[in-house]
Amino acid sequence: MKKTILITGSTDGIGKLAALKMAKKGHEIYLHGRNADKLQKVITELKQKSGNENIDGFVADFSDLSQVQKMAEEINTKISHIDVLVNNAGVFKSSQPITKEGYDIRIVVNYYAPFVFTNAILDTIKKSLEPRIINLSSAAQSTISLDLLDGNITVSDQEAYAQSKLAILMWSFYLSRQESVVAVVALNPGSLLNTNMVKAAYGRFWSSADKGADIIYDLALIKNHAEIDGKYFDNDKGEFGPAYSDAYNVDLVNKLIEKTKQVLKGSF
Ligand SMILES: NC(=O)c1ccc[n+]([C@@H]2O[C@H](COP(=O)([O-])OP(=O)(O)OC[C@H]3O[C@@H](n4cnc5c(N)ncnc54)[C@H](OP(=O)(O)O)[C@@H]3O)[C@@H](O)[C@H]2O)c1
16 A cells, blocks of 8 residues: 655655655655755656656754754645654764754754654644554663753764653654554664764774665555554664664653653743
8 A cells, every 4th residue: 555654854864765765666756855955856766666656755954943843734735644654864073063952953853853844743643543663762862861852961873862862762753652653663673874964073983874764664565564563673773673772761751752842932
């Protein structure tokens, strides 16, 4: 059955590869990027490579939550339902690690943006008969500092990234409990896949980017709805696996969500 699929951060890396794989199977694909020219080029490229004309896209810089909100409004107006949302856009290194509002860019792009975006389009997602959300986490997961969420401290690139990736994972578990009809899964797509992010961060890679694209495809279209809901898939092991222990501490999850709502209400 043809699905409507939206992948954020699909102008490059594993998101772009997953989009191409899905487009080749005839699904309706919505891409997202922060740069309008690059987005348009990728739409044209994927149409040519897949022979699928049902590819469109949206622009928003996810380090600016007002753009995230605006993109969500456009989507709610233009798209009747979304079967699969892949929250894939992410950043590790940046020349401007602190946003204009004073928050760490990893926390904003990798966690606050998908949180705001998903909540803003949740009704459109719930119009699907079998909705699912795939949230890109990582093997890098580190205990979250509420001070980092508040923008009160700065930490290393690696630490900010790892905290943002545990935050999106913990929120995935929370969202899965809140939304019974939506299957929500968190994913480590595999470590050091060959993408721009990894080359900039580590200068080397371990596996091809296809490894990440293939597991996104499987979780989006192959695996059973109930099988994935509320779980963490660890593609370094190729199986659903335990996440960092904080993710199973409901008190910590609730504190994270409470702080997130407080920050998002007060600052943006
Ligand atoms: N590669 C790995 O080994 C690995 C491992 C674990 C988790 N992940 C996760 O997988 C996801 C995809 O990463 P990747 O490795 O494919 O990286 P990538 O090739 O750098 O792609 C990242 C995507 O996110 C977009 N993006 C970055 N900053 C953005 C912003 N401020 N606003 C909007 N879009 C933005 C990029 O846009 P541009 O095209 O404009 O750059 C690109 O489309 C990330 O969430 C990452 O954390 C990757």
